[in-house]
Amino acid sequence: MSYENFKLGPFDKYEEPELEAARVAFKADCEFVKGVVDMEGLPNTSITEIALAGRSNVGKSSLINALTDRKILARTSNTPGRTRELNFFNLNKHLQMVDMPGYGYAKASKTEIYAWNALIRDYLRGRVQLKRVFMLIDSRHGVKSNDIEIMRMLDSSAVSYQVVLTKLDKVPMPEQDKLFTQTQDILSKRRACHPYIMATSSAKSWGLAELRAEMMRLI
Ligand SMILES: Nc1nc2c(ncn2[C@@H]2O[C@H](COP(=O)(O)OP(=O)(O)O)[C@@H](O)[C@H]2O)c(=O)[nH]1
Numbered sequence: 001m002s003y004e005n006f007k008l009g010p011f012d013k014y015e016e017p018e019l020e021a022a023r024v025a026f027k028a029d030c031e032f033v034k035g036v037v038d039m040e041g042l043p044n045t046s047i048t049e050i051a052l053a054g055r056s057n058v059g060k061s062s063l064i065n066a067l068t069d070r071k072i073l074a075r076t077s078n079t080p081g082r083t084r085e086l087n088f089f090n091l092n093k094h095l096q097m098v099d100m101p102g103y104g105y106a107k108a109s110k111t112e113i114y115a116w117n118a119l120i121r122d123y124l125r126g127r128v129q130l131k132r133v134f135m136l137i138d139s140r141h142g143v144k145s146n147d148i149e150i151m152r153m154l155d156s157s158a159v160s161y162q163v164v165l166t167k168l169d170k171v172p173m174p175e176q177d178k179l180f181t182q183t184q185d186i187l188s189k190r191r192a193c194h195p196y197i198m199a200t201s202s203a204k205s206w207g208l209a210e211l212r213a214e215m216m217r218l219i
């Protein structure tokens, strides 16, 4: 696939032993901890946390399932906006992964949107053990204005984040190069953004080994 050629450009490099160690780590037990609707409900632990953020339907739940090789761990759905809670998953008591409520869901009411945004904002700003936010971007659509809004908020709160392109299988090879360059351009202007992007397809298992390795670097 085309993105192999980019490993020294916008993509970081991972050696085989590191990829293998991460693969083994993600084979461990992964359990759903809880769904959280307000700040009081946050699990009271100090385990390293990473969060998956992104627009509704970008593929957050699918990515958690693919990373952990479980089919139904995180509920995936064809109905956008169904995930309205912060869903906490615990990987072998070492890494907590948080599936965040999607933003940009057109059919939601203003009140709902306001409540989710407040929860997302409070969580992202106030969580000490949160080591990185993985900002999922649909490869077909690229970075949208509401993605930029979240990135701006992360920049201003100094929460580090990294972009993960999803559904790369939906973009024909000749257009992938353009997607990578455009994404890289947008990100180069952002302060708290990790310099490398990650490219994945949960459907084809592309980029999962690398993303697991990147997550394990944070523990
Ligand atoms: N082709 C393709 N479809 C995907 C991929 N990841 C997710 N999807 C589909 O996109 C839709 C939304 O996925 P979901 O994980 O529920 O998104 P979420 O709202 O961000 O949690 C579902 O129909 C998935 O099957 C992928 O890598 N490739």
Ligand SMILES: [Mg+2]
Binding pocket: 060, 061, 062, 075, 076, 077, 083, 099
């Ligand atoms: Mg979901």
